[in-house]
Amino acid sequence: MSEVAETPAPKKTNRIGLELTQYRGSKTTLCAGCGHNVITERIIDAFYEMGVDPTRVMKFSGIGCSSKSPAYFLNQAHGFNSVHGRMPSVATGATLANHTMMGIGVSGDGDAGAIGIGQFVHTMRRNLPLILIVEDNGCYGLTKGQMSPTADLGTKMKNGVVVDMPPLDLCALAVELGASFVARSFSGDKKQLLAILKAAIAHRGTCMIDVISPCVTFNDHEGSTKSYAYVKDHDEEIGEVSFVPFFEDITVDYEPGSTTQLKMHDGSALYLRKVAEDYNPQDKIAALRLLHETAARGEFATGMIYIQPDQDNFIDTLNLVDTPLAKLPQSVVRPPKSVLDEMMNELK
Numbered sequence: 001m002s003e004v005a006e007t008p009a010p011k012k013t014n015r016i017g018l019e020l021t022q023y024r025g026s027k028t029t030l031c032a033g034c035g036h037n038v039i040t041e042r043i044i045d046a047f048y049e050m051g052v053d054p055t056r057v058m059k060f061s062g063i064g065c066s067s068k069s070p071a072y073f074l075n076q077a078h079g080f081n082s083v084h085g086r087m088p089s090v091a092t093g094a095t096l097a098n099h100t101m102m103g104i105g106v107s108g109d110g111d112a113g114a115i116g117i118g119q120f121v122h123t124m125r126r127n128l129p130l131i132l133i134v135e136d137n138g139c140y141g142l143t144k145g146q147m148s149p150t151a152d153l154g155t156k157m158k159n160g161v162v163v164d165m166p167p168l169d170l171c172a173l174a175v176e177l178g179a180s181f182v183a184r185s186f187s188g189d190k191k192q193l194l195a196i197l198k199a200a201i202a203h204r205g206t207c208m209i210d211v212i213s214p215c216v217t218f219n220d221h222e223g224s225t226k227s228y229a230y231v232k233d234h235d236e237e238i239g240e241v242s243f244v245p246f247f248e249d250i251t252v253d254y255e256p257g258s259t260t261q262l263k264m265h266d267g268s269a270l271y272l273r274k275v276a277e278d279y280n281p282q283d284k285i286a287a288l289r290l291l292h293e294t295a296a297r298g299e300f301a302t303g304m305i306y307i308q309p310d311q312d313n314f315i316d317t318l319n320l321v322d323t324p325l326a327k328l329p330q331s332v333v334r335p336p337k338s339v340l341d342e343m344m345n346e347l348k
């Protein structure tokens with residue numbers, strides 16, 4: 001009797017025919033258990049599930065353990081590992097050169113909140129189309145755990161130093177300054193983080209996502225407010241986040257009044273189910289109040305803190321031409337020599 005060869009099961013692919021493995025990057029060199037690795041996994045899942053062409057993505061970062069992460073996802077994307085704190089200016093230049101590409105930047109609380117705070121501020125107020133993830137562990141992991149500007153007042157660092165300065169709240173800053181998508185999550189909250197990342201992919205403006213991401217080596221001890229144990233006990237979810245991409249059937253049925261429904265730029269839908277209070281994620285003052293009140297209680301408000309799906313972004317403000325600047329011929333972007341000669345003559 002001849003044996004019948006088994007046909008291998010077809011490989012699972014997404015809507016553009018790619019497998020999950022095609023969204024991965026190099027093997028991580030970060031510590032086992034580092035929150036940053038879990039965020040990388042969610043980024044891979046989000047881009048795969050949204051069916052984003054990885055070759056149309058630009059990855060940016062500064063310096064830090066967190067800033068090494070872009071090497072671990074989307075290895076077919078373009079990547080620029082810049083200087084400490086200076087990722088936003090590189091991202092701005094690249095996005096203006098080709099606004100048809102999708103930009104994702106990964107930063108750390110030191111990279112974004114200390115040396116890079118000036119760049120962070122101007123990126124938020126420009127509402128540059130960019131997903132900017134801050135992997136927030138309250139310390140400088142790469143340089144052995146010194147306190148960072150997001151370390152809470154009174155917390156104890158591993159070396160015994162007690163933090164004697166009030167923290168920066170990067171979400172509050174982003175809301176205040178003009179970012180149109182501001183969220184906070186926890187690396188350990190798989191469902192919430194994935195929904196937020198997918199919504200960010202659908203948004204056209206600055207998506208500032210602060211993800212609390214414990215550093216198991218330097219900041220996971222008692223006395224730290226960025227440890228796994230503390231964050232799990234003090235995570236105050238403001239509402240369940242569900243995201244339905246434009247290419248899936250929107251058949252979500254929620255009780256009226258309990259859910260905010262938002263239409264995203266690309267036709268996707270974002271559903272924010274209110275858990276604790278009657279929270280309006282489009283009200284800037286309410287967002288700031290929420291952040292202040294939860295911080296005063298020693299809690300982290302997580303979820304979709306603030307969103308304005310239709311706010312003009314930096315490309316709209318500059319009224320850029322549809323053709324990416326990088327693709328315009330020299331004859332269009334550069335005045336001829338005769339114009340320069342004329343100017344020089346006027347200055348004589």
Ligand SMILES: Cc1ncc(C[n+]2csc(CCOP(=O)(O)OP(=O)(O)O)c2C)c(N)n1
Nearest residue numbers: 064065066084108109110111139140141142
């Ligand atoms: C101009 C400059 N200053 C200082 C450093 C040293 N340095 C490297 S990473 C880092 C902080 C990293 O902290 P964070 O951004 O929070 O990333 P993490 O390692 O915690 O993920 C510092 C101070 C540097 N590389 N370049």
Ligand code: SF4
Nearest residue numbers: 031034065141215216
């Ligand atoms: S030192 Fe901390 S932040 Fe850096 S890889 Fe290790 S656990 Fe992660």
Ligand SMILES: [Mg+2]
Nearest residue numbers: 108109137139
């Ligand atoms: Mg850090």
